[in-house]
Structures are given as structure tokens and as C-alpha cells.
Amino acid sequence: MMADHILLVEDEKLLRRSLAFNLEQAGYQVTSSSNAEDALEIVRRDPPDLVLMDIGLPGMDGLEALRKLKTQHTFPVIFLTARRREFDEALGLELGADDYITKPFDLPILIARIRAVLRRIKNPAEAAIHTPISVGDLEINPIRFVATLRGEELNLSPREFDLLHALAIEPERVVSVDSLINQVWGAEYEGQPQVVYVHIRWLREKIEDDPKYPERIITVRGKGYKFIPHFDS
Amino acid sequence: MMADHILLVEDEKLLRRSLAFNLEQAGYQVTSSSNAEDALEIVRRDPPDLVLMDIGLPGMDGLEALRKLKTQHTFPVIFLTARRREFDEALGLELGADDYITKPFDLPILIARIRAVLRRIKNPAEAAIHTPISVGDLEINPIRFVATLRGEELNLSPREFDLLHALAIEPERVVSVDSLINQVWGAEYEGQPQVVYVHIRWLREKIEDDPKYPERIITVRGKGYKFIPHFDS
């Protein structure tokens, strides 16, 4: 079993050294880099299994570079950030970050997150459920339990979130009410379809421009519902 | 359990590499190719389980090559396409594409589709019901629950949709009323044939130029009905 390869991008020297040391102690192979340019080059030569990146790198170039990289290789990214707000402002989610952790952070917690993310990408079944997805102007991050529409965070209840996720992960495909109940409520739920109707109603209230004439969650009478991606115009 | 073998045909180098990398991560065996000619050769030598193909390859030769290939080996195809319109114009479905996915796409979603398509071809029963079909100027996509005639979406009720599907999946062949009842209403339905007549009537209203003189759904007296493909002229 090869050690997983982590690319650490952090400009502050002490923190960089300390992290690299500790991650190596934890059994990872670590490559460090203090700026985005170097990181880019490293990724090109030898794609890592995971990138650990300080969001507050000098200049916004780091984020921009990452955006480019993510279109080429899809490796998981964990951001280090001073405050949650910083993460949101930097649109980390849009960039496909898999997770973030706020400073000051706890080493065991960081390592646990790293392990969780790595485990996910190695298990396709789990990955499908937990990986952030983006469909049109909608983004869903099942790990952080955050969904955004046109960049704005939606305030969804757990049920609404799961329901939306179940629909959006199969865009344009009709998902039967039975299947939705299975995915969202679980197989053992003795479900009347009514439940689904109600939550669809509330979801529409939150994601449709005009819930009366839904354009994203479409009813397919007798068959179920389907999610239609919409793009910013 | 052998890994499924995917042939990736994509001319853009970075995207090709990235996809290959990620699909391998997901547990598939991937062969890449940047053009149709190579792809042809690869298929001849070692037929893949699935082909993932950029629809915007240089020249239309890719599509033409694929058309030829599909007559030799039957493997499923998923198209990558920039816009949905592009797919329609290229008549991807007519070429036997099993699915398409529009860029920019999300890796988890792509992988989910790949898995769905592979599962389908391994289960013949499921395959017949769920595979998109194209007969003449009519296209039926049971997964999206969309039927189009000359590119225009038909507004069919569930019964009408199923009925049309049952007929169109065996073009030119006469399907008995009993068989239609079985397929559309289910075996347990205590069916009077009357029901079928009525729905045929409504279907004709929606897909025939002149319902009075049907050209697509033809009555074969005493035997049943048959669907005759028509092409744009």
C-alpha cells in the first residue's frame, strides 16, 4: 500500500514546516510549496491524492490557479482558513473544495478530515453520495451540508437537502416517488407518497423563481420528478 | 471481477488526461484516444465495455466512424457535449448513444451515469425498458421520460408514452392488442381491447400529421398495430 501523497500549499514558513512534519508522522508523503505557481507545477508533474491549501495565500492567484487545475485533475482539496467567512467569500465551494478547516485547528481533527476525504475518493459508492456536485447554477456539498443557488446559500432543512440532492445527482432523469422515499426516508419507511409532495412543495418555494410554474423540479405525472439544470444567463 | 474497460475519445489533451486519471481512480480500466481513427483501431482490437466520446471531435468523422462501429460491436456510448443542442444536431441518439452529458460536467455525475449505463447493459431486462431509442424522426428517452418528434417534444400522458414506446421499440412489426395490454397495462389487467383503441386514437392525434389517415401507427386488422418510422424529408 503506497502512502497517500499530499500537497501542502502554505506561505507561512513555520506552519508549513510543522504541518509537513506532522503529516509525515501520520504516514503521508508530503510535498510542500509556499506559493501557487510552484504548486501548479508540482500538480502537473505528479498529481497528488489530496491538496491542503491555505486560502489566504498572497494574492488571489492561488484560488485562480486552483480553479484551472480542478478542470484538469479532480483531486480533493481541503482549505485552511482563518474564519469561515473567509472561506465563503473566497467561494471555496464553487472551486470544488471538499472540506475546509478553520484556524487555529487541531491536528487530530485535521488528520481525521484528511482520512475521511481520502477514504471517500477511493470508494466510488461512498464518493457518489458525499462528493460535492454542481449542476447548472446549483451546487450541493453533502459534507458541509450546504447548497447554493447562483452562489447564494439556500437555507434547507435536512429533508429538503436530501431530496434536492437525490434529484440533482441525476439531472434530467425522472426519479420515482418510491425511489425518492427510499433514498431520503430509507427503505424501511412505510411511506405514503404524500410526504414527498409536501417536501417538494417546500423545496420549490426555496429554489424556484416562481413556485407556481417550476422550472427546476419538474413533475412527471405518474412517474415522479426530475431536476432540470439551469444556468446563469 | 474484471474492471470494466472504457474507451475515452477526446481531443483536448488536458481534459483527456484528467478524465483518464479520474476514471482510473474510480476503478475503471481506461484506454484513451485523441481521434476517431485510433479509436476505431482500438475497438477492433479490443472492444471496450463502454465508449465515452466527445461529440465535438475535429471533423464529423468521429460520428461517422462510430456509426460504422456500432454495426460491428454493440457497446454503449456516452457523449460529452458542450451544449444539449449540439447533441441533438449531431443526432447522437440515432447513432445509438445511450446517454449524453453536457459540459461543464461534474465528475461524480459522470461516473454515476457510467455506472448506470454499465448496469443496464448487464441486465437485459432493464436494458430494453430504459435504453433511449430512435426510430426515424421519433426519439424516445424512457429515463428522461421525453419523446420528441422531429425534434419537438411531445406532450404525452403516461399511458400514451408507454404505448408509443411499446410500438416503436419494434418498428414495422405488428404488435397484437393483447401484447400491448400486457406491456402497458400489465399482465394482471383484465383488459378489454377497447382501451387500447382509445389510446391509439389519442396518440395518433398527437403524432400523426392527419390522424384520419395515419402513417406512423398503422392498423393491421385482426392482428394489431405496427409502428412505421418516418424520416424528415
Next chain:
DNA sequence: GATTCCCTTAAGCCTTCCTTAAGGTTGCGG
């Protein structure tokens, strides 16, 4: 303790379905 969430219920609407029934059409036997 307040608030959010969630399920149930029930009223109402609209589509879809099936039935019925009144013709047409076709083919066959006389």
C-alpha cells in the same frame, strides 16, 4: 422555552383513464 422541522390530513384541481355507445370498415358467406 422557543423555534424549526416534519408528518398527517384534507380540500380542491386538473389530467388522465376507462366505459359506453354510436357509427364505420372490412371481409366473408351466401
Next chain:
DNA sequence: CCGCAACCTTAAGGAAGGCTTAAGGGAATC
């Protein structure tokens, strides 16, 4: 050529089904 029977077409109406929506109370969460 005629009449009949079987088969199909077609229109119309009522019934059912499926979905929407609002409201209420209990549960869960903070």
C-alpha cells in the same frame, strides 16, 4: 351484390387518480 359479424374509430362523460397546497399539532432541536 347483400347482409352480417367482427373489428376498429371516434366522441363524450363521469370517475378516479395524482398532484398541489394550506394548516395543525407533535417531535426534535437549539
